[in-house]
Each structure stands twice: as C-alpha cells, then as structure tokens.
Amino acid sequence: MHYAEDTKELEETPLDISHRYDVVGTAPAPAFDEIVRLATAICDAPIAAINFVNDDHRCIQAVTGLPDGDGADPAGICALVSPADTIMVIPDLIADERFRDYLRAHPENSVRFYAATSLVAPDGGHVGTLCVLDWRPRDLTKRQRSLLKVLASRVITELELRRSLAAQRLARRDAEQLLAEKDRLLEQNHMLMQEVDHRVKNSLQMVSSMLRLQAHQLSSIEGTRALEQAQRRIASVAAAHEQLYRASGSDMVDMSVFLDGICKALAAHRPSNIDGIEVQAEPIVLGSKRAMKTGMLVAELVMNGLKHAYPAGRHGSIRVELRSAGPIARLSVSDDGVGLPSDFLVEGGKGLGMRLIRSIVEQFEGKITVEPGPSARFVVDIPKGGASTE
Known part of the structure; x- marks a missing residue:
C-alpha cells in the first residue's frame, strides 16, 4: 500500500x-x-x-x-x-x-x-x-x-x-411494461382471430349452401351425389376449423372433444338411411396441425362409409374410435354395412377420397390397414409426436 x-x-x-x-x-x-x-x-x-x-x-x-x-x-x-x-x-x-x-x-x-x-x-x-x-x-x-x-x-x-x-x-x-404490451397484443390477436373465424365460418356456410342448392337442381344422380359429397367435405372442414378455434388458447388439442365436434357436423348432413355416427375417443392430446390432419382423415373415412356402407335402403351407423397405444394413437372407422370389394386395396384406390386419405397418412408418417370382415374397418396408426409433428 x-x-x-x-x-x-x-x-x-x-x-x-x-x-x-x-x-x-x-x-x-x-x-x-x-x-x-x-x-x-x-x-x-x-x-x-x-x-x-x-x-x-x-x-x-x-x-x-x-x-x-x-x-x-x-x-x-x-x-x-x-x-x-x-x-x-x-x-x-x-x-x-x-x-x-x-x-x-x-x-x-x-x-x-x-x-x-x-x-x-x-x-x-x-x-x-x-x-x-x-x-x-x-x-x-x-x-x-x-x-x-x-x-x-x-x-x-x-x-x-x-x-x-x-x-x-x-x-x-420494463418487464411489467412488456407484460402489459403482451396482454394488449394477445387481446388484439384474440379479437382478430374472432373476426377471421367469423368470416371463415360465413364463407364455408355460403359455399355449403350453394352446393346444396345446386345439388337439388341437378337431374343427374351422379352429379347430385358428387355435390353432396363436396358439401359434406366443406362441412367437415368447417367443423374442424371451429374445433381448432375453440382450442386456440393452446397449440395442443384434446382429440376426444375435437373428433366429437367433427362427427356431429358430419352427422347433421348424413343420408337418411344412416342412423348416426358414434364416437368413442380417449382424451389423447395432439399438436394442432396433426389434429387438423387427423380430423380431415376421419372426415374422409366417415364420408366413405356414408357413401358406400349402406346401399339399397339398408340402415346402420358409422363408428369412430381413438385409443392410445404407447407412442401411437390408433384410429379406427368402421361400419356394419356391405363391406369392401374383395379386390380392394388401400394402395390402389383411385377415388379422390382414398387419395386424400393416403396423402394425409403419409404426411404424419402413419400406417393404414384394412381389417378383414363382413363389414369395413379402417385402422390408422398415428404417431403422437416425433420427427414429423406437422
């Protein structure tokens, strides 16, 4: 010192x-x-x-x-x-x-x-x-x-x-100011989402109504069926959109609630010979993007059953089940109808519905099989997460 x-x-x-x-x-x-x-x-x-x-x-x-x-x-x-x-x-x-x-x-x-x-x-x-x-x-x-x-x-x-x-x-x-700004932006975002949701629902309802009116004016049975199927697809998209909006507070979706809402919307437009669409789904949680694709997959499989399972005045119902199997969510869509053609192959289906189904399953790296039996039963294994979360 x-x-x-x-x-x-x-x-x-x-x-x-x-x-x-x-x-x-x-x-x-x-x-x-x-x-x-x-x-x-x-x-x-x-x-x-x-x-x-x-x-x-x-x-x-x-x-x-x-x-x-x-x-x-x-x-x-x-x-x-x-x-x-x-x-x-x-x-x-x-x-x-x-x-x-x-x-x-x-x-x-x-x-x-x-x-x-x-x-x-x-x-x-x-x-x-x-x-x-x-x-x-x-x-x-x-x-x-x-x-x-x-x-x-x-x-x-x-x-x-x-x-x-x-x-x-x-x-x-500064943190308090940022939190206040965050709350303000969240509230603004919520209001914008409500406005977008309102506009989307109105647009989908307008398209659905136009398709329904056009179907009633056609004399061609095939044309009427095509428009009715398109109208059901629009209804399924609207239902999926509404369910995702209700779950907008989180990126994760409870599939039991989500599938129930979609199937109720599809059931509202079912043919008169279909008694109903039964849903038994466990509360499996998936990311919103994967949930949306699963909802579209269910809609296509259900519409496939509505179209083909009960011809010639036969009556019956469609069943949708979702069960947890470890890292897999196992989805099945089945009916008690006439069953599938003997030469039916998932990989060979050329209709729009089957092409959509295959595309969705490939996107989340899932697996689809058709179980044998007198009726139709499609089983899809959906990974809950992993490398592909879209």
Missing part, C-alpha cells in the same frame, strides 16, 4: 473520475452513517466524513463529530483527494500551504489533522474519499490505515448494492 504524503505528487496526479454512480443524487443512508462512526472509532478521531465527487460537484454524503453550527469546514478540507490505491495523511495542516488560508479563517476552531483514502469504483475511477480529521496534529497507525481502506471498500459495496437494486427496479418496470 502506498501512502501519498508528498504535496507535489498529490497536486500533479490527475484523477480519473468514475461515472458508474450518480453520486450527487445519492440519498443519505444509515449504512453511510454507520461507516463514518466506525471510522472515528477505529482511527480514534473525533470527525469522519464520506465525500463524493464527480466532474462538477463535491458533496459530503455522511459526517459525524461536527455539531450543528460548528465553525469547521470539513467539506473544504475533504475536497483534497488522493489517487487510487493511496492513503493521504497530513499530520499537521498548519504545515501545509494548501490549508493556510483555511486556518487563518478559523484560528480558534479548526482541524489540524487530515487523513483520507480514495473510494475507487470497480471501473478504476475515483468516486470520492473516506476521511478522518482531528483537532490536534497526529498520525495513523499501520493498522488504522489498513482498516480505513476496508471501510472505503464497504462504501463501494453499498454503492454497488444501490446500483444493482436500481437496475432491478428498472428491469422490473
């Missing part, structure tokens, strides 16, 4: 002032008062002060040992600062020409001894001094000098704590 006691050295050494803290705006604190009291006790000095400086101002932050109205001027004395990592000790101010004017102004009530250690910020810049004063000439012991440096470090620790708390308050305020 270097003790700076040479007057010329102190006068000629420029100080690097730290701008890390707003020292002029620093409010008084009990911690600073405690430090100056400790300084007087350690150094056996009647007066101690913490002096902050910046480019334009100097201020006494805390002082002890001077009653109100005392004629001494510690601020003027404490303006004398030392370079970083030094302790300035002036055993007798009367012997130092820098203080002769001060002593002449206060001949009967003036301090004679001054010692100060620099307050150095982590950036290496000067913050001020921690000083002790006495009414008589004297010196500090080596231990007192060392402990004075410790107290100076305590001042910097307090300033760093205040700086950290101020940064936390600023960060908390």
